[in-house]
Amino acid sequence: MNSLEIKYLFEPRGIAVVGASDKPGKIGGMILYNILHSGYRGRIYPVNPAGGEIGGLPVHRNLADIDGVIDVAIIAIPAKFVFPVVRQCADKGVKFLSVISSGFSEVGNLAEEQELTRYAKKHGMRVLGPNIFGHYSSSASLNATFGPRDIKPGNVAIITQSGALGVAMIGKTAIQNIGLSAIISVGNKADVDEADLLEYLIEHDETRSILMYIEGVQHGERLVEVLKRATRVKPVVVIKSGRSKRGAIAAASHTGSLAGSDEIFDAIMQQCGVLRSESIQEALDWCKFLSTTPLPTGRNTVIITNGGGVGVLATDACEKYQVKLYEDKAHLKSVFEDVTHGFGSTKNPIDLTGEATTQEYITALTSALEDEQIHAVISLYCELRNCPHDLRRTDRYDPTGLFGLSTGGQTDYFFTVRR
Amino acid sequence: MESPPVKNAAIDYAEITRIIRTARAEQRSFLLAHEGQILLKAVGLPGPRSSVARCIDEAVARAEEIGYPVVMKVVSRDILHKSDVGGVLLNLENKHEVADAYQAIIHNCKAHKRDAVIEGIEVVEQVKPGTEIIVGAKRDRSFGPVIMFGLGGIYVEVMKDVSFRALPLREIDTSLMVKEIRSYPLLLGVRGERRKDIEGIKDCINKVGSILLNCEDISDIEINPMIVYDQDQGVKAVDVRVLLSEPERKQA
Known part of the structure; x- marks a missing residue:
């Protein structure tokens, strides 16, 4: 599938919601209200044999009654009723089926899922799902999920194989003030998979980092090819699910027994330039950071701190992760001597001491960011007085990387809302 | 790049x-x-270089070509676990040892299985x-x-x-x-x-x-x-x- 085609999933001109209902707790109704609430500007067609009106929109009894283009049909009805609707979608020239319904291969009903996918393919339709919570696209202001209503638009795209985890991630991103450019639940991956979606996200300007939660890979060779292209353009973070060696095939060779699915998955992700994270929180931290911070132009890094302890911790971490701390003492002195107090240090880490004022912090950061020898700055701040709100002024000094870390209630809050 | x-x-x-x-x-x-x-x-x-010999003289000639030390192994479809029956000998340093080993392997294998068909003895370079x-x-x-x-x-x-x-x-x-x-x-x-x-x-x-x-x-x-x-x-x-x-x- 080319990116032009997949675009209709993310930026549809018209959407049908099959199973839209005003009855409380109905998934179709939750999705329809989320779409209405999110400010989607395309046409919305609720479909339900009962007819009537929902959210001010007339409800169509079937798809044939709809007069207009439908790029995406969201199907949120019991599994046994899905196939007849898919036929109607084919007649209507729908491009994407977002099959929310459960009750397919995940409960052993593989035959019906395959039949549905085959039929859809034959009629030029692609299938997202089944067994999904839907998808969100910032470019279309479209929240076609039954998850949280408010999703903050931003620059992180999430592709998830787990529905519940996906909904949980939406919640986490909201709390941590991480904006999303897209979130897609892929569920059983009967047809559309990560590689298809990456084709769009690679070219999607608003998406600056991509997070994927993957449990199993079907078309690995294609995924590898697309991931290699993706990571050349934007960072991709993968959360590997904690699969044990259970799935590894017992084999007659070391290559077989050592090549547990997890080891191979890890190695191949690394080969593709994908960052592997061990937890959701780590993955979100990385994505947030990578989508807001430019790539440093060189390796020389300077730590600026107002406390010795955090400076040492950061130094240890730099050594562990091979971050090069800039060591030219004479140059560092010339840059920082005006802002360091008697007990401070102009040796990296630069210790401004607890005496440092907001103005001194700003001067130190500004000097560091403007200096040509310094390519990245790790800014540490232990909350001693009031939070230095004015630090935000240093934001304009791209493209030198500024990595902030702070401790203390007010400061944490400040850094959270700032991003 | x-x-x-x-x-x-x-x-x-x-x-x-x-x-x-x-x-x-x-x-x-x-x-x-x-x-x-x-x-x-x-x-x-x-x-490793190797060659199958069908008599003592041939085994010695092959060993001389390959260079010492060599390993010798019986070639027989009738013997599955060669080492267990003394069908493999290691560290053979010269032509006398090769000649003795040839006879010893035949003897060991016949003792293990009287009617074993022995196609020959493989002389193999002993990898350093x-x-x-x-x-x-x-x-x-x-x-x-x-x-x-x-x-x-x-x-x-x-x-x-x-x-x-x-x-x-x-x-x-x-x-x-x-x-x-x-x-x-x-x-x-x-x-x-x-x-x-x-x-x-x-x-x-x-x-x-x-x-x-x-x-x-x-x-x-x-x-x-x-x-x-x-x-x-x-x-x-x-x-x-x-x-x-x-x-x-x-x-x-």
């Missing part, structure tokens, strides 16, 4: 196809030891000790052909110190998979030892990768152990294990 893909190694695929056809005709899903040696030769990976590595490749259900590299012996058994990549490889992938194992410093030479033949290791990885990419009939291949000598001294594949793909899988 993008690293270039690994060049396809000059491999005699016709020869490999021939031995696979034989194995298929015999309904085998694996290659026999001597077929494995033919495959190594077709790939251009050096293995060096650093053992393992290079394997297989078809992963999710990612297709993948390749593995590691240090052999305890490193692979206990430490599981191995690296993997999806095929095909770029040149940088081969370098990185050698460098990223934890025991890489051992290949660089520690405690006065010389640097090992890392180029030979990379060549082996690239060749094993080429085989799996180009021979659909092969599902698994593993060279274990492969002995690596000092820089420019080369490598030697001691044993190779080759499994064939399921025939229906190939058609799919």
